[in-house]
Amino acid sequence: MHKFDPAKAEKLLDPNRYHRLKPDILLEKLGVAPGGTILDLGCGNGFFTFPASAAMGEDGMVIAADMSAEMLQLLKDRNPRDNVQVLQVEEVQMAVDTESVDGAILINLYHEFNNREDNVRELKRVLKPEGKLMVIDRAPDDNDASGPPNHHRVALETARDELERWGFSVTLNEMYTEDSWMILARREV
Numbered sequence: 358m359h360k361f362d363p364a365k366a367e368k369l370l371d372p373n374r375y376h377r378l379k380p381d382i383l384l385e386k387l388g389v390a391p392g393g394t395i396l397d398l399g400c401g402n403g404f405f406t407f408p409a410s411a412a413m414g415e416d417g418m419v420i421a422a423d424m425s426a427e428m429l430q431l432l433k434d435r436n437p438r439d440n441v442q443v444l445q446v447e448e449v450q451m452a453v454d455t456e457s458v459d460g461a462i463l464i465n466l467y468h469e470f471n472n473r474e475d476n477v478r479e480l481k482r483v484l485k486p487e488g489k490l491m492v493i494d495r496a497p498d499d500n501d502a503s504g505p506p507n508h509h510r511v512a513l514e515t516a517r518d519e520l521e522r523w524g525f526s527v528t529l530n531e532m533y534t535e536d537s538w539m540i541l542a543r544r545e546v
């Protein structure tokens with residue numbers, strides 16, 4: 358499956374992207390209270406990790422997890438706070454305790470999974486019962502030359518049905534920005 362090229366990492370921190378995706382709104386919608394634990398899977402160089410770390414406070418934690426050592430090094434170069442645990446993960450497995458996470462977020466990652474069912478089931482394992490999952494990704498669009506190649510993108514309806522099939526209850530699914538959809542789901546007990 359198509360994987361993100363770390364040479365393009367700088368683009369992820371473009372101020373226009375913050376303006377479009379609004380991490381504060383994402384945090385509000387994810388709804389994990391300060392002191393909780395958020396898993397930022399496919400965190401890259403930390404677009405969401407840093408706002409999440411500020412929001413969780415010193416009693417909370419953000420697990421910044423990615424497969425790419427290069428992307429994680431870029432995140433570390435930005436000096437995350439002590440409440441950020443930087444974690445290199447395998448394609449599917451992650452060294453995260455079972456039922457330890459209050460909320461997980463995947464931004465522009467779902468289309469990069471090699472086996473989406475295995476990844477979703479691994480997310481289900483690490484989330485607490487009724488833990489929350491937020492997935493954001495670029496909608497297929499033949500006319501959009503930016504972002505992931507169109508043939509790798511996953512439609513909102515496909516992702517929604519998959520999450521429902523693999524152990525989540527979808528509570529919201531909508532276009533969040535002009536080009537990206539959002540799904541919020543709760544782990545079924």
Ligand SMILES: C[S@@+](CC[C@H](N)C(=O)[O-])C[C@H]1O[C@@H](n2cnc3c(N)ncnc32)[C@H](O)[C@@H]1O
Nearest residue numbers: 361369399400401404423424425428448464465
């Ligand atoms: C397009 S970048 C998005 C980074 C970040 N979420 C953001 O929105 O700025 C996708 C990231 O997911 C990582 N990735 C791809 N497959 C992964 C997997 N199975 N598990 C964890 N990380 C993965 C890539 O290394 C890359 O850093």
